[in-house]
Amino acid sequence: MGCLIAAPCSGSGKTLLSLCLTATARQRGQSIQTFKVGPDYLDPQLLAAVAQRPCRNLDPLLCCEPWVQRCYRWHGSRADRVLVEGVMGLFDGRGPSSEGSSAAVAALLELPVVLVVEASRQAGSLAALVRGFRDHGPPAVTLAGVVLNRVGSERHRALLAEALAAISVPLLGVLPHHASLDLPSRHLGLLPPQELDDLGERQRLWAGLAEQHLDLERLWPLLAPPPSQATDSDPITWALSGLAPQAQAPPQPSPLGPGLPLPVAIASDAAFHFRYPEAAELLRAVGLDPIPWSPLADDPLPPDCRAVLLPGGYPELHAETLAASRRSLSQLASAAAAGLPIVAECGGLLLLGQQLEDSEGRSHAMAGVLPLSARRGALSLGYREAEATGDGLLVRRGDRLIGHEFHRWQLQDTQVLATAASLWQLEGWGSPRRAEGWTTANIHASWLHLHWAGCPVIPRRLAAAAGRAVPLPTSGVFCNPLSSDPSPPASAGG
Numbered sequence: 001m002g003c004l005i006a007a008p009c010s011g012s013g014k015t016l017l018s019l020c021l022t023a024t025a026r027q028r029g030q031s032i033q034t035f036k037v038g039p040d041y042l043d044p045q046l047l048a049a050v051a052q053r054p055c056r057n058l059d060p061l062l063c064c065e066p067w068v069q070r071c072y073r074w075h076g077s078r079a080d081r082v083l084v085e086g087v088m089g090l091f092d093g094r095g096p097s098s099e100g101s102s103a104a105v106a107a108l109l110e111l112p113v114v115l116v117v118e119a120s121r122q123a124g125s126l127a128a129l130v131r132g133f134r135d136h137g138p139p140a141v142t143l144a145g146v147v148l149n150r151v152g153s154e155r156h157r158a159l160l161a162e163a164l165a166a167i168s169v170p171l172l173g174v175l176p177h178h179a180s181l182d183l184p185s186r187h188l189g190l191l192p193p194q195e196l197d198d199l200g201e202r203q204r205l206w207a208g209l210a211e212q213h214l215d216l217e218r219l220w221p222l223l224a225p226p227p228s229q230a231t232d233s234d235p236i237t238w239a240l241s242g243l244a245p246q247a248q249a250p251p252q253p254s255p256l257g258p259g260l261p262l263p264v265a266i267a268s269d270a271a272f273h274f275r276y277p278e279a280a281e282l283l284r285a286v287g288l289d290p291i292p293w294s295p296l297a298d299d300p301l302p303p304d305c306r307a308v309l310l311p312g313g314y315p316e317l318h319a320e321t322l323a324a325s326r327r328s329l330s331q332l333a334s335a336a337a338a339g340l341p342i343v344a345e346c347g348g349l350l351l352l353g354q355q356l357e358d359s360e361g362r363s364h365a366m367a368g369v370l371p372l373s374a375r376r377g378a379l380s381l382g383y384r385e386a387e388a389t390g391d392g393l394l395v396r397r398g399d400r401l402i403g404h405e406f407h408r409w410q411l412q413d414t415q416v417l418a419t420a421a422s423l424w425q426l427e428g429w430g431s432p433r434r435a436e437g438w439t440t441a442n443i444h445a446s447w448l449h450l451h452w453a454g455c456p457v458i459p460r461r462l463a464a465a466a467g468r469a470v471p472l473p474t475s476g477v478f479c480n481p482l483s484s485d486p487s488p489p490a491s492a493g494g
Contacts, residue, residue: 080405
């Protein structure tokens with residue numbers, strides 16, 4: 001069946017407990033499928049690295065409830081153990097509601113909840129807090145027990161255990177003070193696994209802490225996988241079948257025709273790594289071949305490349321290196337001018353701009369495809385409803401999609417912001433309706449993160465555009481607008 005690991009608020013220790021249990025499963029020689037509620041990229045990367053299999057996001061707002069149910073059953077039933085890490089506080093959803101929250105996903109999947117409480121400055125008050133989360137609703141939750149984080153001593157543990165016993169809630173263990181549980185972070189969340197040089201050693205320590213401090217006799221049965229159902233299909237196949245919301249059409253013959261799948265470049269390095277695993281799976285399913293491409297390494301675009309995807313990440317932390325990657329930037333600009341499809345989300349949008357300021361306020365030249373500059377500003381965060389205002393590479397006028405916005409860098413040019421109406425209008429709780437993004441026949445660029453499992457028409461349209469695209473010449477001779485003309489290519493105008 002599995003369980004959902006939740007907490008009263010962010011920073012309580014959900015990820016720590018999830019990592020400890022995942023490391024324990026791997027040390028015991030068992031496979032474990034991890035899931036993450038909500039639109040998160042960083043926690044899933046850590047969970048995937050420890051589990052050695054992709055972590056799947058369960059977000060009913062981005063992907064619809066039927067997708068969440070199918071994704072959980074399909075992937076969960078193929079592992080020995082399964083766990084779901086929640087998001088923020090247990091009942092935190094869109095705006096002030098519980099829509100899309102950890103509690104909503106637990107109710108949808110009928111999962112018991114393990115509540116992680118940061119208890120370093122609590123004693124008897126713990127009972128009031130836990131009782132409130134147990135009995136609050138809707139949606140109603142089934143509380144399997146509590147794990148306490150940052151317990152200072154055995155006496156402290158005894159006080160907290162007695163408080164929980166008074167309300168008949170099991171204590172399932174503690175997470176003690178330990179250096180391996182101190183995970184470094186930056187402005188958007190935890191550091192990704194590729195920046196943790198000691199991840200392997202941490203995993204060994206996490207498993208040891210779990211064996212010593214968690215009640216694994218009670219926790220382990222909660223990690224049992226869901227039963228497989230013979231009627232279930234692969235979620236990717238289901239999403240493209242026409243049965244899923246937003247599929248919009250039954251399967252059609254591939255616009256690419258017979259033969260090998262066409263290569264598309266996906267920026268994949270320390271600057272660009274915010275993407276869901278389903279993106280590559282959907283691309284393969286519609287006849288494309290996603291190939292990793294590193295602008296940081298100044299890589300050339302792959303041979304016969306028919307499209308370029310620029311996901312989010314941390315380009316602002318690598319702005320100087322990116323600016324020095326002249327071959328990558330030149331080929332990206334040439335690809336845009338030649339009409340190759342280019343899809344950019346959030347950090348990828350910044351790579352297409354003219355200038356990008358790093359965290360120290362120094363400005364660096366980017367690809368020059370779009371007339372924008374950006375620097376650190378106020379945080380933009382939350383779900384957004386998008387209504388397309390025109391036809392473009394991936395959207396058609398009137399399309400309505402739900403995405404998520406999460407960035408601290410902001411565009412600086414009011415003139416640029418005014419041109420954004422060519423893509424869509426965005427609005428969300430606490431975020432007034434506004435124009436945002438760029439779209440042309442071959443460019444889609446926006447702050448908005450989409451989960452393509454919730455809008456499978458997007459990879460279909462990208463495949464159709466890639467099938468019509470003419471790849472750049474492979475002779476090594478490329479138009480280089482970066483060296484002579486700082487203005488954006490005409491085809492990229494907003």
